[in-house]
Amino acid sequence: MVVSILFVLFTVMAVTCALATVCHRNPVHCALFLVGVLLSMSGMFIILNAPFIAAIQVLVYAGAIMVLFLFVLMMLNVRGETPLLTPGATKGFGILFGIVALAELIWIVLAPGIEEWRPGPAPNLPADFGSPAAIGRILYTTWLYPFEITSILLLIAVIGAVVLSRRKFE
Amino acid sequence: MNPAETLPAAAALAVPLSAFQLVAAVLFTIGVVGVLVRRSALIIFMSIELMLNAVNLSFVAFARQHAQMDGHVFVFFVMAVAAAEVAVGLAILVAIFKSRTTASVDEVHLLKG
Numbered sequence: 001m002v003v004s005i006l007f008v009l010f011t012v013m014a015v016t017c018a019l020a021t022v023c024h025r026n027p028v029h030c031a032l033f034l035v036g037v038l039l040s041m042s043g044m045f046i047i048l049n050a051p052f053i054a055a056i057q058v059l060v061y062a063g064a065i066m067v068l069f070l071f072v073l074m075m076l077n078v079r080g081e082t083p084l085l086t087p088g089a090t091k092g093f094g095i096l097f098g099i100v101a102l103a104e105l106i107w108i109v110l111a112p113g114i115e116e117w118r119p120g121p122a123p124n125l126p127a128d129f130g131s132p133a134a135i136g137r138i139l140y141t142t143w144l145y146p147f148e149i150t151s152i153l154l155l156i157a158v159i160g161a162v163v164l165s166r167r168k169f170e
Numbered sequence: 171m172n173p174a175e176t177l178p179a180a181a182a183l184a185v186p187l188s189a190f191q192l193v194a195a196v197l198f199t200i201g202v203v204g205v206l207v208r209r210s211a212l213i214i215f216m217s218i219e220l221m222l223n224a225v226n227l228s229f230v231a232f233a234r235q236h237a238q239m240d241g242h243v244f245v246f247f248v249m250a251v252a253a254a255e256v257a258v259g260l261a262i263l264v265a266i267f268k269s270r271t272t273a274s275v276d277e278v279h280l281l282k283g
Contacts, residue, residue, distance in 0.1 A: 001184070007185045011193050015193070015196055018200040018201070021204070022217060031216065034219060034220065037197070041223050041226070041227060044190070044193075044227055044230075048190070048234040050234070050245075056246070057226075060249050060253060061223070061249065061252075065219070065253055065256050068257065068260060069215070069216070072264060073212065075264070076263075076273065078210065090206070094206030094207040095203060095206075101198075101202055102195060102196065105195035105199065108195075109188050109191040109195060110188065129239065130239065135246070138240065138243060139243050139246065142243075143240075147247075153251065154253070154254055156254070157253070157254030164262055165265065
């Protein structure tokens with residue numbers, strides 16, 4: 001019961017903040033609304049027995065990535081767009097595409113015949129489900145090579161960011 | 171893992187999995203529309219973050235439903251890729267802004283034929 005109420009609360013918060021992110025004129029307000037989305041996502045992860053993911057969601061996303069966004073916003077002093085949306089046919093296409101994509105996704109979720117998506121019998125969760133120790137165990141065994149490749153990716157991103165921001169443009 | 175070490179039955183998911191998937195679908199669609207209709211490159215980046223988060227929610231919900239933690243590991247990778255993408259993307263944006271003094275994608279069309 002409590003979980004259902006929390007789920008509805010986080011859903012309303014996430015969808016409202018997401019709409020505000022996309023619709024608001026001031027980029028700084030958009031970034032702050034996006035933080036709202038990220039925090040409600042973190043609450044969803046808690047509901048779903050993923051405390052470690054919820055923690056790094058707050059630390060990495062709401063902490064590091066959004067601070068980077070706000071740094072760039074403050075540094076560039078980006079004004080609100082006028083007009084807000086892309087002109088002409090692109091806007092209509094975008095909204096139409098969004099409606100069609102949403103209808104498709106809802107149909108996929110609610111379509112008959114996909115039994116494993118139904119509530120079904122509750123799976124027996126291991127006692128350490130979602131704990132840092134359990135995630136670390138499979139991260140460093142089953143997923144070791146992807147993990148190492150991720151570190152190379154981050155190194156490339158660091159070098160790329162430094163090179164791009166130091167280069168002189170005429 | 172020892173089957174005896176399981177959470178009590180009260181820990182069963184009170185909300186059906188499809189509800190989480192529907193929330194993820196709505197958030198993903200909002201992100202797609204944001205990318206398509208907004209002009210500021212910064213807002214487009216934020217919409218991409220929105221889409222990545224919707225997919226993360228889907229991953230974690232499936233991981234919970236199947237009691238498999240591989241979904242959590244994948245969310246971890248998605249976050250790492252998102253961090254790399256934001257770092258490089260914002261560096262490109264700063265470079266564009268230095269030479270063009272605009273962040274609007276409609277005014278950066280040098281590659282357009």
